[in-house]
Amino acid sequence: MIRLYDYLPSGNGYKVRLLLTQLAIPFIRVELNILNGETRTPEFLAKFPNGRIPAVEFEDGRRLFESNAILWYFAEGTRFLPSDSFARARALQWLFFEQYNHEPNIASRRFLVTHPQVQDPRRSLMDMMLKRGYDALAVMESHLAGTGHGDHPRQWFADNRYSIVDIALYAYTHVAPEGGYNLVEYPAVRAWLTRVSAEPGHIPITRA
């Protein structure tokens, strides 16, 4: 069976838990406490050199890390990933946006707020992270509300249906208030969060 190395509060881990659950793919969850260095042991680093969760190990020993790459692998050939090549590229665009513009601000700020005991030089950038996180939410709002050039309102991020892009962006957006974000000015984002949470097989981030 697949082994998923995970940390329950992690939105990146949650992405994989949620997709595997919705695909009805069984997996063994291996909880690692990232605060105690459990992802930086020699044993873990020998398998996953970047020392991060989520990470997946298959029964035949193959290994894969990076949450959005894991989503892509399991979604391939399912309804969770478009089949058209340009739609797939646009899906990837949003997955990279999530890891570059969204996660380092919204997820990192949530981590620092909810883990006050952790010393981190990024604490001096909390204001910058707040602003940049709101910038990412504004990009999401404009995409869903369809306010761009020649644009139209959308229900989902990719290809007019629920996909791994929605899973990836939902993971940290729905807990953004834990990082100090107020979503009141992002009505299209809030409506989309409700749609995502109503999808069949949805589980909360707290479900192991």
Add this chain to the structure above:
Amino acid sequence: MIRLYDYLPSGNGYKVRLLLTQLAIPFIRVELNILNGETRTPEFLAKFPNGRIPAVEFEDGRRLFESNAILWYFAEGTRFLPSDSFARARALQWLFFEQYNHEPNIASRRFLVTHPQVQDPRRSLMDMMLKRGYDALAVMESHLAGTGHGDHPRQWFADNRYSIVDIALYAYTHVAPEGGYNLVEYPAVRAWLTRVSAEPGHIPITRA
């Protein structure tokens, strides 16, 4: 013809220039000065809401942003992207690693060092960025040298051949010294940089 919105010193822009050149795909390069807010005008944001280069506009009006998503789109079906589904997922893993662990440290530090006039709150994190950038280089070194569990030395990052993963990681690794990084302790990385630069059709980052 394809329009590539670009900024010449950008490694993210260079990735796309390099791939399109090696694929012999013609394109019009539209240089935008990111320092003067040329990617934050209402006109640009209406097309590309994240306000960043590189971004591609096709003749039929379709648009795509995020450097690694653009690489993926053009590489699809070519020798620059594996065809096996697990090899593709591993390629994506490295592309996400590049944008999450490598670029925000190595590229950002290079930007701040080479643009001393730019005020940026991240200047207080130059030491952290240096350490995290070296961490990313160590992950690359271990992958190429093959020091992990059950591992073996490699010439390339994905599927035993030059691919868009090498292009993506090369873009900011080969100019890492401009950001204050010394590559002397990363011999496998240095040998790989030489291999990448010897590929047919290679162009330097300074080539418009």
